[in-house]
Amino acid sequence: MVFVEERYAEKEAAFTVAQNKLARFRDQNKNVSSAMAQTQIERLQSEFSMASSVYTELAKQLETQKIQVKEDTPVFTIIEPVVVPFERSKPKRAMILIIWTFLGGIVGVGMVFGKEFLGSVRKQWQGDED
Numbered sequence: 001m002v003f004v005e006e007r008y009a010e011k012e013a014a015f016t017v018a019q020n021k022l023a024r025f026r027d028q029n030k031n032v033s034s035a036m037a038q039t040q041i042e043r044l045q046s047e048f049s050m051a052s053s054v055y056t057e058l059a060k061q062l063e064t065q066k067i068q069v070k071e072d073t074p075v076f077t078i079i080e081p082v083v084v085p086f087e088r089s090k091p092k093r094a095m096i097l098i099i100w101t102f103l104g105g106i107v108g109v110g111m112v113f114g115k116e117f118l119g120s121v122r123k124q125w126q127g128d129e130d
Contacts, residue, residue, distance in 0.1 A: 004058065004061050004062050004065055005062060008055075008059065008061075008062050011051065012055055015054075015055040018044070018047050018051040018052075019051075019052075022041075022044040022047075025040060025041060025044055029041070
């Protein structure tokens, strides 16, 4: 790709030089209709056309290579290198045991008091019906 970029820069400069030569000659010879001037314009025009076509072709190649590089470049990047852990991170069995024991105690106490509460509410409800 570097080679094409260098050739592209060279041909861009050559294209600009040929374009400037042609424009300068046309400006200096606006009202001249001699065969020599016409021949010189044709020569400069063909030089400009050749530089233009080579420059355009190199621009196409450069863009094609840029697209190819983007296509071949992977999208993901590795931020940190992979390391093997020395300690296990999950599951933390002790924490799981503590949490579930705590939740089981709360549920058990809730069921005992809930039964009593529901029993008293039923008695009140049935007592009100009589």
